[in-house]
Each structure stands twice: as structure tokens, then as C-alpha cells.
Amino acid sequence: MAEFVHITRAGSARRMPRSGIAAVSHGWAGRRGVYCMPVLPSFTLTYQWVRELRRWHPGVLVAVHLRLPDDEPVTIGHYGAQPDEATAARAVARVRALDDPRGYEVFVPRAVTAAEVRRIRDVPQGVGWRYLPAAHGRRPCACPYCLRRGGFKAARLRRRFAYEEPPKPKNELMAELRAAETADEIIDVLAELGRGRRGGAEELAYLADHPDPHVRQTLESVLRVYRGSEARRLRDRIRRADSAESEPS
Template sequence: MPTFVHLADERDAEKIRKNGIKSRKNFGVYCMPVIQNFYLSHQWLRELKRDGTKSIVGVYFKMPSAEMVFAGRYGQRHRHITAGEAIKEIMALDDALGYELIVDRKIEAKEIVGIKHLPQTLGWRYMPDSHNKKPCSCEYCLKGTIKGRRTFNRLDSEE
């Protein structure tokens, strides 16, 4: 059985250990397979921290490779395939940044094999390969982000 990682707020770690990972209404549980490329498995960490979460932990769980998941890149159409097929697809891609898996059910506490503290500087922000690309400067996109007003003023003055 392959191992998967779900990134969660450290403050929720004990609840998750006790009760499992609840599927958010109409969203499912987002995860990535644990593969040899540590960065790729944990690529979403910095993007998830943009909402103001101070510390994120990795919740590791096992799931059968025959289980159906939704797989694809963020912002693109996802396919309903087995977890094993999704892992093969990730391994075959030249650039798997932005890829995600969504499990359409709750992850039970008995499926969780561990919760680990992670380096908090892993991954990309905004989108993969976002360096040298300006973020969207509209107030809606920057609302509630860390230093959003400063970024808005800087981008607004450059135009």
C-alpha cells in the first residue's frame, strides 16, 4: 500500500491523530503520494501557508493503490483514476509541480501512520515557476494575504 501525505495546520494535528482527516464538504481530502522526491511530495506547503497558518505538519497515511482518486494539476480538469495510476502518472511527468490528488472520503484515524513536523520553506507560492512573474495585482487576489497591501501598493506604482 502506498503512503500519501496531507498537509495540515499544526494546531489540528491532535484532532487529526484521534479522529482522522475529515473530507471538507464538496472538496475531499487533498494529498500527494510520498515519493523519493521530498520537494515534490510536499510542494504545496508554502502555498498553503499563504492563508496565515504559522506551522504546517505532514499527515502520512496509507491507502490501497486501487482506491479511486481525482488527479490532475491545480486549475485544470481532474480525472477519476486509481491512486496507483496517479502515482505512475506523477513519476512519468517531466514537471509534476502543481499536481494534486483528491480523495473523496474521510481518512480514518487507523489509516494514519504518522504526523511529522516539516521544514516550513518547502514548495512554491502562487503557482509553480512563479519566480519572475508578477502576482495578480487586483485587490481581490491580494486580500487577506501576508503583506498584501504592501504588494498591492508596490505593483500599483510599477504600472
């Protein structure tokens, strides 16, 4: 029998010795099943997913130990990469043979029965890696996907490692817009103006009649973040002009 460990919330784990582990996760082929990790000689490597999974699952996490038949079909691979099909015994052997098994996972494409659940173990909540296996000493990614709002120290990390540069002041952007000579330069500045609310739209009215249709289309999109009736009037004006141009003569 091959032994694995499944990391889950403590509240969910209480019923697993009676009902098993439901197949709620999605594998690469679209099948539902259960993610787990082989039990290894190293405590840290066995429970390596705890720290990372805490970013997505609030509350206390525990380890559910389970045993599967050696010939049970599973998939094995590094997260984010196409996994390989194998038996449970071969998956354990493959992970044990790796120099660095961090980031590897086994997927069981079915539910785990109550008879296959062996025990539930409390584990330290800080064990393992976070963000990616070799993240220590590297700049964390502060994009909305990697750094969810409400996560541990998320606000501090977002301030320290900004995902995007802060938007330029409006007066600076308007100076660049007045100095822009090509349609591409105008579009670049308009895109910057569209990153936040910018007040009145009167200063952009002269671009509503620009000969380049891409400039007008960009302006119409940017005006959606502007307040007031002038922004709405300019958008309607651009749409009517574009409709008139597209009509056959």
C-alpha cells in the same frame, strides 16, 4: 499501499491519529473529501504545497502522512483543471512519471480514517512554490483574490504591483467630462468618478437631463458614492424621469 501526504495546520493535525482526516474540502464534482499529494523521491516536490497553503491558512503547517489501498478511487490532476479518475496506485505512478509535477494534487472523495494516518511530520514553512508553480521571476498578481489582506508582505506587494491604476484626480476627470462629446466618452469618465468619494455632486447636475438613457443610468449609479443631499436629490430626479418615460402614454 499507496502513500500520500496531506498538508494541514498543526493544531488540527494533533487529533488526526485518533479521529482521522475529515472530508471538509470540495472536489470538482461537488463531493467532499481530502486533498493530498503522493510521496515522491524529491522532498521539495512532496511538500510543494506548504508555501502556497500558508497564504490561506495562518499558523504553522505540518504534513500528515497517510496510506490508502492501491485500488482506492481518487481523482488526479493539475489544480484549476478538470481532474481524471484513477486508483490511488495509478495516481502515484502518474505523478512520479511527470517531468514537472508541481501543481498536481490528488483528491480522495471521502474522509481518511485514523487507521490510514501513519505519522505527522514537521516541515519547513518556506518549501514549495507560491502563487503558481512557475511564479519565480514573474510579476505577482495583486488582485483581492490572489493577494488577501493580512498576508505575508501583502501590503508591500500591493503597493509595488498595483492591481489597478490609481484613480485620476477629480479636476482632471472633470476636464475630460467637459471635453467629452459622445455618450460613450461621458460614461467612461463617470465610471472613473465612481471609483471613489468625490465630494459634492452639483457639478454633475447638468447630466441629469441628458438625452441618452445610458448616461443617466450611469450617473444615477455613480451618485451613490457622492456625499450630501444634492446627490440624493439628483438620483431621485433621474429615477422619476426614467419612470415617467417608461409609462405608456
